[in-house]
Amino acid sequence: AQSVTQPDIHITVSEGASxxxxxxxxxxxxxxxxxxxxxxxxxxxxxxxYFSGDTLVQGIKGFEAEFKRSQSSFxxxxxxxxxxxxxxxFCAAMxxxxxxxxxxxxxxxxxx
Amino acid sequence: DGxxxxxxxxxxxxxxxxxxxxxxxxxxxDAMYWYRQDPGQGLRLIYYSQIVNDFxxxxxxxxxSVSRExxxxxxxxxxSAQKNPTAFYLCASSTEQGEDGYTFGSGTRLTVV
Numbered sequence: 001a002q003s004v005t006q007p008d009i010h011i012t013v014s015e016g017a018s019x020x021x022x023x024x025x026x027x028x029x030x031x032x033x034x035x036x037x038x039x040x041x042x043x044x045x046x047x048x049x050y051f052s053g054d055t056l057v058q059g060i061k062g063f064e065a066e067f068k069r070s071q072s073s074f075x076x077x078x079x080x081x082x083x084x085x086x087x088x089x090f091c092a093a094m095x096x097x098x099x100x101x102x103x104x105x106x107x108x109x110x111x112x
Numbered sequence: 113d114g115x116x117x118x119x120x121x122x123x124x125x126x127x128x129x130x131x132x133x134x135x136x137x138x139x140x141x142d143a144m145y146w147y148r149q150d151p152g153q154g155l156r157l158i159y160y161s162q163i164v165n166d167f168x169x170x171x172x173x174x175x176x177s178v179s180r181e182x183x184x185x186x187x188x189x190x191x192s193a194q195k196n197p198t199a200f201y202l203c204a205s206s207t208e209q210g211e212d213g214y215t216f217g218s219g220t221r222l223t224v225v
Contacts, residue, residue: 023149031207034213043118043202043216090155097145098162099149104154 002027004093006103014111015083021076021106023091029059032094033074035065039104047089050074061085086110114139118203118217124225125190125197133188133220135203141215144186148172149200149219158198159199162208163185188221198224 003026005105025031029085032051036044048059065076073090091103116137120183125131135144146158157170175194180186186205190197200221204214 032211034214036213037215041200041219043218044204046213051212070223090118092213093142094210099157099160100188100210100214102155 002031002093002095002101004091004101004103005081006089006091006106009104010107010109012109012111013081016080019076019081019085021089021091021108023074024078024091026072026091027093027095027103030053030067030069033065033067033080034061034092034100035063035074035076036090037061037087038090044090047076055065065068081108081110083110083112086101089109104109116205116215116217118201118220120220121191121218123220123222125222126193127224130189130191131222132221134199135186135201137205137215138182138184138187139205139215140183141205142183143210144180144203145206146170146176146178146186146188146205146216147204148203149202155202173221177204191222193217197222 005024034049035047038044047063048057050057050067058064088105088107090105092100119134143162145160147155147158156172158176159178161167177189203217206214
């Protein structure tokens with residue numbers, strides 16, 4: 001069965017430090033891949049998506065993600081985090097029925 | 113502006129009552145989805161609909177019902193059969209093939225009192 005794994009439940013980084021959130025997928029072919037962000041009590045907002053082509057994709061709010069086929073990974077990165085980046089981040093992969101398979105989420109905590 | 117609207121934002125239900133959560137989109141999306149979110153459990157799919165007058169059960173459909181009489185609307189009814197309905201409910205929509213991902217509403221928090 002297809003699955004998406006986010007190994008880190010929580011991550012704490014200092015404001016201004018770099019960030020990498022991990023995401024691994026289990027799928028035969030290269031799936032469509034997405035990263036979403038959710039602030040407390042809000043809906044999810046799309047940060048970026050990968051379909052094909054360049055393995056480094058740019059998103060909103062200064063985020064980027066790199067697709068690595070050999071590692072079945074799609075990690076989210078940001079060079080310098082701001083306190084406003086504190087939120088929960090979800091990775092998702094689209095299956096052959098156009099349904100999104102979701103990771104469990106990673107909660108990002110920013111230290112001042 | 114196009115978007116997806118959920119109402120109400122907060123909803124309180126007495127035990128034994130049915131309640132209906134509203135979800136409306138003006139994005140001309142074919143597909144719509146309902147998710148339930150509990151602390152530490154991520155997103156769990158309740159129901160989805162890919163076309164009008166058709167819908168399918170997701171992973172946790174028991175105790176819920178939906179209808180899709182119009183393309184724009186996908187209301188969710190939480191019935192008295194749902195034993196633990198207190199949760200945050202999210203509605204989403206997408207094109208038929210989901211190439212832009214899902215667009216989400218801002219959610220409804222349901223509390224049983």
